[in-house]
Amino acid sequence: MATHKIAVLPGDGIGQEVVPEALKVLGVVAKESGVTFEFEEGLVGGAAIDATGDPLPDASLELCYSSDAILFGAVGGPRWDDAPHERRPERGLLRLRKELDLFANLRPARCFPMLVDASPLKRSVVEATDLMVIRELTGGLYFGEPRGVEKMADGSARAVNTMVYTSREIERVARVAFDVARKRRRRLTSVDKSNVLVVSQLWREVVTAVSRDYADVQLEHMLVDNCAMALVARPTQFDTIVTENTFGDILSDEAAILAGSMGMLPSASLGGKTALYEPVHGTAPDIAGKGIANPIAAILSAAMLLRHSLSMAPDADKIEAAVLRVLEKGYRTADIRQEGTTLLGTVQMADLIARELGALYS
Ligand code: NAD
Numbered sequence: 001m002a003t004h005k006i007a008v009l010p011g012d013g014i015g016q017e018v019v020p021e022a023l024k025v026l027g028v029v030a031k032e033s034g035v036t037f038e039f040e041e042g043l044v045g046g047a048a049i050d051a052t053g054d055p056l057p058d059a060s061l062e063l064c065y066s067s068d069a070i071l072f073g074a075v076g077g078p079r080w081d082d083a084p085h086e087r088r089p090e091r092g093l094l095r096l097r098k099e100l101d102l103f104a105n106l107r108p109a110r111c112f113p114m115l116v117d118a119s120p121l122k123r124s125v126v127e128a129t130d131l132m133v134i135r136e137l138t139g140g141l142y143f144g145e146p147r148g149v150e151k152m153a154d155g156s157a158r159a160v161n162t163m164v165y166t167s168r169e170i171e172r173v174a175r176v177a178f179d180v181a182r183k184r185r186r187r188l189t190s191v192d193k194s195n196v197l198v199v200s201q202l203w204r205e206v207v208t209a210v211s212r213d214y215a216d217v218q219l220e221h222m223l224v225d226n227c228a229m230a231l232v233a234r235p236t237q238f239d240t241i242v243t244e245n246t247f248g249d250i251l252s253d254e255a256a257i258l259a260g261s262m263g264m265l266p267s268a269s270l271g272g273k274t275a276l277y278e279p280v281h282g283t284a285p286d287i288a289g290k291g292i293a294n295p296i297a298a299i300l301s302a303a304m305l306l307r308h309s310l311s312m313a314p315d316a317d318k319i320e321a322a323v324l325r326v327l328e329k330g331y332r333t334a335d336i337r338q339e340g341t342t343l344l345g346t347v348q349m350a351d352l353i354a355r356e357l358g359a360l361y362s
Contacts, residue, residue, distance in 0.1 A: 003036040004310055007067035007274075009060065011045040012089060013283025014293035014346075015073020021295035021350030022071060022302040025322075028354045029306065029315050032361035040067070044096070045075025045089035055092030061099060064274055069309035070096075071302060072278035077285050097137060101272035103169070104176040105135040105248065106304070107280060108266065109255035111235075114327050118260030118336050121232060129258045131238040132180060135248025136173045137269060139165050140199075142245050163199050165244065170206040176270060177242035178214040184239055186217045191227045191243035191251065203244060224251070231255055256280060261335040263294025266301035268308050275309050277301040287334075291345045294333040296323055299353060322356035 006026075010019040023039060030037050042060035049055050055075070064070050075089040085091070096102075111119060111129040119126045144162030151157055174190070181188040190207040192200035204221055211219040222230070224247045230237060231254050243251060259265055265280035279297030287293055299319060307316035326349070332341040333349050344352070 001034045001036060003038060004069070005038045005040065005067045006305070007060075007063045007070045008039050008041045009044040009064075009070060010041070010047075010073040011075040011092075011283065012047055012077050013074060013285055013288040014281075015045075015075065015283055016047075017288070017291065017293050017346050018279060018295040018298035019071060019073040021346060022298040024350050025299050025319060025354050025357060026302050026306075028357045028361075029312075029319070032358065033312070033315055035310075035312070044072070044092045046077055046080045048092060049080060049083065049087055049089060053087070055087065055089050056095045060092075061096070064096065064100060064276075067274055069305045070274060070276040071298075071305060072096075072276050073298070074279065074281060074283045077283050077288075096276065097269060100274055100276065101138065102269035102276055103136060103138045103271040104173050104269070105137040105252075106176075106180065106268040106270065106308075107133045107135070107252045107255065108300075108304075109133065109235075109252075109258045111258050111260065112264070112324065112327055115260040115264070115336055117338060119258060121258065125233070126235060126258050129235040131235060131255065131258075132184060132240045133248060133252040133255050134173065134177045134180060134240065134242045135252055136165075136169065136242075136244045137248075138245075138271070139169045140245035142249075163197065163244075163246070165199050165203060167202060167206050170203050171210055172271075174207045174210040174242060175213075177240060178210060178217050181217045181240035182214065187239035188217050188219050189227070189238055189241045190219065190221050191224050191241055191247055192221065193224050193247070194221070195223060199244070207242070227251060228254060231258075252280075261294065263297050263333060263335045264300070265297050266299075266304050268301070268304045270308060275305075277305040277309075291347065292334050293346050294335050295346050295350045296333075296353075299323060299350065318357055318360045319353075322353050322360055325356045326352045 010016045042063040141163040144164040149159040194200040262281040303316040303319035306312035
């Protein structure tokens with residue numbers, strides 16, 4: 001039977017509480033399916049700064065390179081807020097993305113039927129929402145050169161960022177998006193601002209060219225301002241969305257509210273040999289250490305890991321079904337609590353999901 005090496009980087013705050021719960025669920029998958037997971041833990045973020053002075057020590061990077069996939073928690077917290085730029089916890093995650101060439105960020109946003117009322121949007125709008133935002137992660141405005149601030153002769157200042165994409169960068173993320181859409185409902189919306197930006201005109205041209213290799217996927221183009229409105233007005237019209245870095249940053253956060261809570265949202269970052277899976281949420285310093293964080297985002301991230309890195313889609317489906325069953329039975333963590341439901345802590349919620357998962361295999 002196969003052995004898969006998984007790098008485990010819990011990071012800081014509730015990352016250290018939810019990641020062990022995701023491992024518990026993967027433990028059930030191992031027991032029931034016969035595969036072996038080798039979990040090896042590494043330091044990242046504030047925890048790594050405290051231990052080594054570096055937010056991504058060489059040992060952690062080596063561990064990631066030599067693993068089949070990475071399960072990541074979250075990094076950061078008030079303790080390190082005043083640290084110099086290069087020694088801030090988030091530098092660890094940014095460097096990891098860069099080193100591993102993780103150029104495609106996948107964020108599903110699904111409104112679970114029993115959580116419809118947890119969303120600030122009307123039931124009639126969010127019900128049955130099930131979409132995936134794919135954001136280009138390593139190019140565009142956030143990385144383009146030139147960038148910087150210069151002082152002008154008259155004492156004023158001028159600042160520059162550059163939005164830049166090569167056709168290769170667009171093509172590779174487009175291919176990931178078409179492949180993902182193919183495994184979903186075969187509809188892809190490419191989002192750009194081609195009425196104003198030349199970068200977007202190239203984006204549209206390249207995505208259209210790639211679409212010729214995916215005749216079974218229906219492609220539409222949409223302007224980003226229109227997409228921002230449609231996401232909260234008619235989210236069910238979307239299946240898979242692909243867009244550049246900055247637009248994706250904003251649209252994926254907007255899509256997050258459709259799911260009701262940050263504690264429900266998993267993500268995957270794909271690209272090079274090793275992909276990284278992490279809950280969308282941060283370290284939640286306001287609830288860290290209290291044992292009340294929702295472990296579902298981390299557990300669903302583990303399901304994405306099985307689906308995208310280990311070709312274990314049936315097991316990923318089972319984890320998602322187990323989460324649904326526990327929610328259907330009325331169990332909730334504090335962030336998704338509703339009247340008439342039973343309140344659970346982090347460990348209890350994961351225990352119930354693990355138990356349901358075991359039952360789904362038998
Ligand atoms: P956050 O996601 O940590 O928290 C936002 C709110 O959502 C808080 O009220 C928190 O209690 C709640 N929340 C988040 N996850 C939850 C869960 N699983 N269960 C229940 N409630 C949950 O965002 P923030 O407060 O803006 O950031 C806190 C720290 O996390 C900062 O240092 C930030 O830089 C860092 N951060 C890290 C990442 C990452 O590592 N990828 C992402 C976002 C923020």
